[in-house]
Amino acid sequence: MKLSLVTSQNIAELNTECLVVGLFKDGTFTPSATTLDRVSNGGVKSWIESGDISGDLGCSALFPSFPGVVAKRVLFIGLGKKTNCRKSFAKVIQSVVEKTRNIKNVTLTALEWMETAQPEWMVQTVAQTSITTCSSVKNYKTQPSDGKKTESIHLVVEKKTKALTSALTKGSAIAKSVELAKELGDMPGNICTPKYLAEVAQKLGKAKGFDVTVYEEKAIKKLKMGGLLGVASGSINPPRVVIMEYHGGQKGEKPVALVGKGLTFDAGGISLKPAASMDEMKYDMSGAGSVIASMVAIASLKLPINVVAVVGCTENLPSGSAVKPGDILTTHSGKTVEVLNTDAEGRLVLVDLLSFVIDQFKPAEVIDTATLTGACVIALGNDISGLFCTDEKMASELLEASEKALDSAWRMPLNAQFTQMLESRFADLANIGGRAGGACTAAAFLKEFVGNTPWAHLDIAGTAWKSGKEKGSTGRPVPLLVNYLINKVN
Ligand code: BES
Ligand code: MN
Numbered sequence: 001m002k003l004s005l006v007t008s009q010n011i012a013e014l015n016t017e018c019l020v021v022g023l024f025k026d027g028t029f030t031p032s033a034t035t036l037d038r039v040s041n042g043g044v045k046s047w048i049e050s051g052d053i054s055g056d057l058g059c060s061a062l063f064p065s066f067p068g069v070v071a072k073r074v075l076f077i078g079l080g081k082k083t084n085c086r087k088s089f090a091k092v093i094q095s096v097v098e099k100t101r102n103i104k105n106v107t108l109t110a111l112e113w114m115e116t117a118q119p120e121w122m123v124q125t126v127a128q129t130s131i132t133t134c135s136s137v138k139n140y141k142t143q144p145s146d147g148k149k150t151e152s153i154h155l156v157v158e159k160k161t162k163a164l165t166s167a168l169t170k171g172s173a174i175a176k177s178v179e180l181a182k183e184l185g186d187m188p189g190n191i192c193t194p195k196y197l198a199e200v201a202q203k204l205g206k207a208k209g210f211d212v213t214v215y216e217e218k219a220i221k222k223l224k225m226g227g228l229l230g231v232a233s234g235s236i237n238p239p240r241v242v243i244m245e246y247h248g249g250q251k252g253e254k255p256v257a258l259v260g261k262g263l264t265f266d267a268g269g270i271s272l273k274p275a276a277s278m279d280e281m282k283y284d285m286s287g288a289g290s291v292i293a294s295m296v297a298i299a300s301l302k303l304p305i306n307v308v309a310v311v312g313c314t315e316n317l318p319s320g321s322a323v324k325p326g327d328i329l330t331t332h333s334g335k336t337v338e339v340l341n342t343d344a345e346g347r348l349v350l351v352d353l354l355s356f357v358i359d360q361f362k363p364a365e366v367i368d369t370a371t372l373t374g375a376c377v378i379a380l381g382n383d384i385s386g387l388f389c390t391d392e393k394m395a396s397e398l399l400e401a402s403e404k405a406l407d408s409a410w411r412m413p414l415n416a417q418f419t420q421m422l423e424s425r426f427a428d429l430a431n432i433g434g435r436a437g438g439a440c441t442a443a444a445f446l447k448e449f450v451g452n453t454p455w456a457h458l459d460i461a462g463t464a465w466k467s468g469k470e471k472g473s474t475g476r477p478v479p480l481l482v483n484y485l486i487n488k489v490n
């Protein structure tokens with residue numbers, strides 16, 4: 001699908017297969033509704049009176065063209081009450097794109113649909129939302145689903161300014177990366193193995209212009225990543241650590257570090273998970289997937305910033321060689337960990353990556369993202385990611401980016417009491433802290449490995465995946481991460 005900006009003196013004269021016009025519930029007309037009402041000699045007003053069209057949120061009516069209008073069809077879409085709600089705006093865009101799926105080219109007058117909002121934000125959001133809504137998710141069915149598809153969407157703007165064009169580019173880049181993250185998250189564990197993920201990163205690095213280094217098992221052993229190796233020890237598919245470096249900033253400027261959990265399948269290991277829904281644990285690499293995908297967006301947008309990303313890829317399976325409850329692992333940092341539950345494996349992988357990236361690259365700040373705990377899903381549900389952060393400025397900027405990106409997050413606590421719950425009788429730390437505050441003890445565990453480097457952790461266990469009818473990956477938190485980095489340089 002192609003998205004572009006168009007200008008128009010008179011939308012009634014726009015040549016398009018479908019012109020989409022919004023209607024407010026309070027009866028006030030958008031400029032486009034006013035124009036259509038004028039050319040139809042009061043048609044819009046009378047159709048509202050007769051109940052054929054309505055401004056009620058969710059109501060829509062598709063009209064064939066009528067005299068005075070060049071467009072082949074007009075879709076009237078109810079916007080509800082006038083509002084500044086960003087989420088509702090995106091929802092309306094999504095529903096319009098879904099409703100016009102079988103129409104080849106569609107023209108939106110969406111910049112009129114919010115009470116007040118930055119046009120740049122609206123353009124970026126229309127781009128991001130419409131492209132993600134249009135894209136069909138990949139599957140492995142042998143019978144391809146047919147169907148006409150929207151080929152182009154045009155967005156009416158007053159003037160094609162540089163700022164609006166750049167907003168369109170940003171929204172499109174984010175949408176493409178969301179698609180990539182979704183595709184990776186949906187991939188089954190027998191296809192998306194650690195080796196496969198590393199190869200994907202390598203290919204993307206070549207194509208988009210970031211450096212990729214892949215560490216195989218021998219190199220990982222040399223780095224003494226005992227946590228990651230412990231988790232990987234039960235698998236036949238060997239682990240990978242992938243380092244991606246994007247140099248868009250000044251030479252010598254400290255990079256921002258991104259870290260991702262890349263469990264291509266998490267069966268729980270010896271502390272085996274129950275069978276129900278275990279298939280979904282193929283998305284336990286969503287942290288890594290979203291980090292790889294974010295690098296693609298950052299590089300294609302040529303952001304003037306240095307970013308280093310590290311993802312740790314492995315499976316977590318039970319076998320005769322798997323790590324056992326009670327085993328003690330020595331992590332890359334030198335700290336020892338007693339594994340009380342082999343299903344709390346993500347943190348064992350992450351702490352090796354965190355101390356490694358801090359040692360090696362001296363980043364200005366680190367953000368890790370991981371499908372880390374079921375407890376976070378219980379705490380915040382499936383729409384809000386858990387944000388843990390040691391730095392106030394970083395936290396508020398991440399929350400701001402999350403709000404603008406419509407990729408919600410909520411700040412969670414990192415109090416010392418959670419660290420105390422990780423005390424081990426035999427090692428420096430235990431890898432679990434009991435059921436209470438499970439998302440917080442997991443974050444407190446990670447915190448022990450980041451020293452003084454400003455650090456944020458996003459627990460995306462609930463938000464990276466949708467269960468039920470729309471089962472599949474969401475591509476989150478790509479919008480949050482990319483917007484956060486964009487905001488750093490704008
Ligand atoms: N990958 C899971 C977390 C998870 C759970 C992600 C549900 C998505 C949906 C993680 O490795 C895990 O198993 N965590 C355990 C930790 C526990 C053993 C302390 C959990 O949350 O149950
Ligand atoms: Mn697990």
Ligand code: ZN
Nearest residue numbers: 263266284346
């Ligand atoms: Zn896991």
